[in-house]
Amino acid sequence: MAVGFAVLLTVGCGQGPQAQFSVRDTTEELLSPAQKAVKKALDDGFGTPHELVAWQRLPVNYGGVHGAVGEVLADGKGITAKWEGDAAGVTAGAPLLWISGARAAESTSVDSVGSFDAKTKTLTWSGAAEPAPAAGDKLVIGFGQTLKTGRMVYMKNCMHCHGVAGDGAGPTAKYLNPLPRDYRSGVFKFTSTLTPEKPTRDDLTRVVKYGIPGTYMPSFLWLGGKETESVVEYVRWLSMRGEFEKRLDDDLSGDFSQKAIEESAEKALAEFKAAKADEKPEKPRSAGDLKKEAVAKFTNETDGYEKTEFPGVIDDTANFLAQGWTHGEDPESLILPSVPRVPDDAASRERGRRMYLSDKGKCYTCHGIQGRGDGAATEDFWKKPGSDEVYERRGLHDAWGHPLMPRNLTLGQYRGGRRPLDVFRRIYAGIKGTPMPGFGRTALKDEEIWDVVNFVMSLQYQSAPAPAKPAEHVAESK
Ligand code: HEC
Ligand code: HEC
Known part of the structure; x- marks a missing residue:
């Protein structure tokens, strides 16, 4: 199956x-x-x-006790089962789902546990005896409980x-x-x-x-x-x-969105009205006509989009999500520093401070020279991603379109966890969905990131951080 x-x-x-x-x-x-x-x-x-x-x-763990058929009993009405974990959820009446084998292929067979003997691991089910399961067939009891x-x-x-x-x-x-x-x-x-x-x-x-x-x-x-x-x-x-849902919409909204069709019809009409009398192009078609045409293109019995393309889009989207979430769980996706934490001493913090103020780190542009979360970036008007429009409000925004302040680093409050490794990961990969960029593999070496971690984590202990100008470092590094 x-x-x-x-x-x-x-x-x-x-x-x-x-x-x-x-x-x-x-x-x-x-x-x-x-x-x-x-x-x-x-x-x-x-x-x-x-x-x-x-x-x-x-790749969702829907829950339930997973197992496989050990042997089919001689009378064909029961099996011995091998469970992958604790069999505590295997009780009479619990729903039984066959995942592979002849019974699974029979899509109408919905079984439940008839009896289960924990000692002999013998299980019977309520429901028809045929088709019979075979050794190795997979089953789940209480599927979906999680x-x-x-x-x-x-x-x-x-x-x-x-x-x-x-x-x-x-x-x-x-x-x-x-x-x-x-x-x-x-x-x-x-x-x-x-x-x-x-x-x-x-x-x-x-x-x-x-x-x-x-x-x-x-x-x-x-x-x-x-x-x-x-x-x-x-x-x-x-x-x-x-x-x-979002990805299906992204795929469809180019050709099949009411709003997009109305907007393009309006635009064409405005252009038509604005054109000089002697250069008049053909009168554009109404939004109503364009919509009818799009509906026909979508629903056509033989070669409509819904029949010919959409099933493939559903399939690809499901694959894409399954791969993404599975890959996230893969150990190779985990950020692990290639060197142990650089000893947290005055020299390391000083290197970190310089990096923080350097053109490589540019941390100060957002977090401010003293780390108070008030850098110049909080004063600017920023463009919305993928458009020429600017946000109504000054300062940074997140991927959901909401205003967002850079963290005040002198408070020592870490939303993503307060272990040095957590802060390392924030600086290495950035904070997804926010303007906080990642510096690992590109701008900063792992040792340098540890220096910055040591500096940043020391800021909460300085009652009045020593004033520093970005120019100080830029001048020295020449
Ligand atoms: C373009 C602006 C920008 C730059 C550049 C930037 N940050 Fe950030 N940073 C942010 C924003 C915004 C947040 C808050 C994100 C959130 O929590 O939603 C943040 C959050 C943080 C946090 C808090 C993490 C936590 O767990 O709470 C740390 C630490 C940090 N930044 C360090 C740095 C360092 C070090 C640099 C330079 C190497 C840097 N940032 C560069 C914008 C920036
Ligand atoms: C009182 C409101 C509130 C309740 C109740 C609440 N959350 Fe949240 N949750 C938030 C806010 C606010 C954020 C975003 C914080 C940010 O952006 O830094 C968040 C963020 C999250 C995130 C995103 C973390 C990330 O790394 O992006 C997860 C996951 C989450 N919540 C799960 C849960 C779960 C599960 C529950 C219930 C057991 C729950 N939340 C209950 C307010 C709430």
Whole structure:
């Protein structure tokens, strides 16, 4: 059986608010058949808050006890099973899912555990005897338990800030600065991984356990281990769902967005009106006509986009996400300094200070000469990425379009963790989704980054940092 099938997990009512997953504005702006196609792809792959779908193609640990058939009993009505972990969840009545073999291929067979004898490891199932499983067939008991638990923990503790769909727009969100993370872009700030890698489970677990100091992201140390693990899995899943939608929209909005069609029709009409009488081009077509044409192009029975291209786009997007999240977890994505921490002495801090003020580091342009987070970059008007427009407000912005101050380094507050290794990683790879750039592999050698770490981490102990001018170093280095 193809690994790619999806399993419906009914969450059940009476588990707190049953709100719907919201959709992005960019989905709402699509022509109606394109919008329907995106929503269907989301429902097929992820379901609704009432009925989550576990799409096996994604690298999500949906949960359950995984095992394989050892032997098939002589009467053909039971097996001995080999479990990958603790078999505690294998109890009579638990849902049993066959992942490979003849029973799995029979898509109508939904079984549950009939009986299980922990001593002899003998398992029977309720449901038809045929087709019979064979030795080596894979099965899961209680599939989806982790995702379901994760959802419950999330709805109770996270939803009011991060929103049902993980859009960062829960009911309390608008009063907070910085805003709760919108997971749907697939970008996380405080990771131990290189750019553009996804965070590891450990990164997300750290954030959930200890919170993000200096922000409203609280610490959830009081959650049990299983609950923390489950909610982290649920956040990864929400992020995959959101990025899946975003990427489908990106693919469709060029040709099939109402808004884009209206804008281009308006522009053509304005050009037509502005043209001199003797140079009049042909009258442009109305937005209505263009929309009709686009709808036909999308829905055509034989060669419409929905039939010919869209299934491939869904497939590629799922692959892309699966690879990204799997690669994030790969040890080669982890930032590990090539040299141990340079001893934290006066000489190292002084080298770090010079680097901080140098043209290689340029830290001062954002963080200020004295590290107070008030560098010249906070005074400028910046352009929005990929456009010529400038933000209305002075200063830096994050990838979500919100104003963002560089950190005041004299406070000694580190949002991504306060171990020297954490600060090393921030400087090496930057902070994803923010203007804080990475310096590793390019501008600074690992030894130099350690010097900067030693300097930066000493700033909180200086009541009045010695004034220094960038010119001082520039002049010396000539
Ligand atoms: C009171 C509001 C609030 C609640 C409740 C809350 N968060 Fe957050 N969360 C935030 C804010 C604010 C940020 C962004 C901080 C920043 O950008 O520095 C954030 C960021 C995050 C991040 C992103 C970390 C990164 O590296 O980008 C994750 C993951 C996260 N929260 C998970 C959770 C989970 C899981 C829960 C529930 C167990 C939760 N949050 C509950 C406010 C909240
Ligand atoms: C273009 C502006 C810019 C430059 C240049 C820059 N930073 Fe940052 N830095 C930021 C911003 C913005 C943040 C806050 C990001 C956030 O938390 O959302 C930040 C955050 C930090 C943090 C806090 C990390 C944490 O865990 O809270 C440290 C440490 C830091 N920068 C060090 C440096 C050093 C050292 C340099 C030079 C090698 C540097 N920065 C260069 C903009 C910049």
